[in-house]
Every structure is written in C-alpha cells, then in structure tokens.
Amino acid sequence: MEAVDAERLATFWCNVLGYVELSREDDGSIEIGPPDAGFGGLQPTIILSPRSEPQAGKLRLHIDVNATDRDQSAELERLLALGARHADVGQTGEESWHVLADPEGNEFCLLRQQLEPLEA
Numbered sequence: 001m002e003a004v005d006a007e008r009l010a011t012f013w014c015n016v017l018g019y020v021e022l023s024r025e026d027d028g029s030i031e032i033g034p035p036d037a038g039f040g041g042l043q044p045t046i047i048l049s050p051r052s053e054p055q056a057g058k059l060r061l062h063i064d065v066n067a068t069d070r071d072q073s074a075e076l077e078r079l080l081a082l083g084a085r086h087a088d089v090g091q092t093g094e095e096s097w098h099v100l101a102d103p104e105g106n107e108f109c110l111l112r113q114q115l116e117p118l119e120a
C-alpha cells in the first residue's frame with residue numbers, strides 16, 4: 001500500500017489490527033504485521049511504501065475488519081478515535097456494516113459480526 005505519510009498510516013493500521021512494525025527499508029517503506037510474524041510467515045503483513053502524491057482513485061485492496069473483544073458500536077468508536085472517519089460510497093443506511101476511511105482516505109469496512117480471537 002502506498003502512503004504519503006507511511007509513518008502515520010503504519011501507526012494507524014498497527015493500532016487497528018494489533019500489528020507491530022516489523023521492518024523499515026532505506027526507501028522509507030515500513031512493514032507491519034502480527035507480533036512474531038515476518039515476510040513469508042503464515043500471517044499476512046502489510047508494506048506501506050512512501051509516495052509523494054495522494055492516490056487518485058480507489059485503493060485496489062479493501063480491508064474488512066471485525067472486532068474480537070467488543071461489539072460493533074464500541075469498535076466503531078475506537079476506530080474513529082484512532083483517526084478513521086465515515087466514508088460515503090452510496091450506502092442506503094440499512095447496511096449491517098460501516099464504511100470508513102483511514103487517515104489517507106483508503107476505504108475499509110467495519111463488519112457487524114464479532115469474531116472469537118484465534119487461539120495461539
């Protein structure tokens with residue numbers, strides 16, 4: 001994922017997903033992922049690469065998130081406090097999910113279902 005402010009976006013997504021910074025490259029790219037993960041591991045990581053201009057158009061990757069330790073309304077409040085904002089993509093208001101945008105405007109959804117945490 002490209003970001004004008006890779007540092008800010010890495011911090012945002014680490015807080016949203018419970019990820020940590022795994023590595024930094026000389027070009028300013030930051031890899032984030034689950035604690036004890038890394039490139040080639042079983043769990044997905046995200047690499048945020050710096051760019052000088054805001055992205056035009058929609059991000060090709062769309063992330064859906066579910067809470068594991070709170071209900072949807074509490075998770076929505078938490079995400080908004082972290083810097084997410086509501087995004088309008090033509091919803092009717094009857095959806096069971098919320099469409100949000102991260103600090104750089106990349107859209108993602110907060111789904112309704114609360115998931116059980118994975119056992120280690």
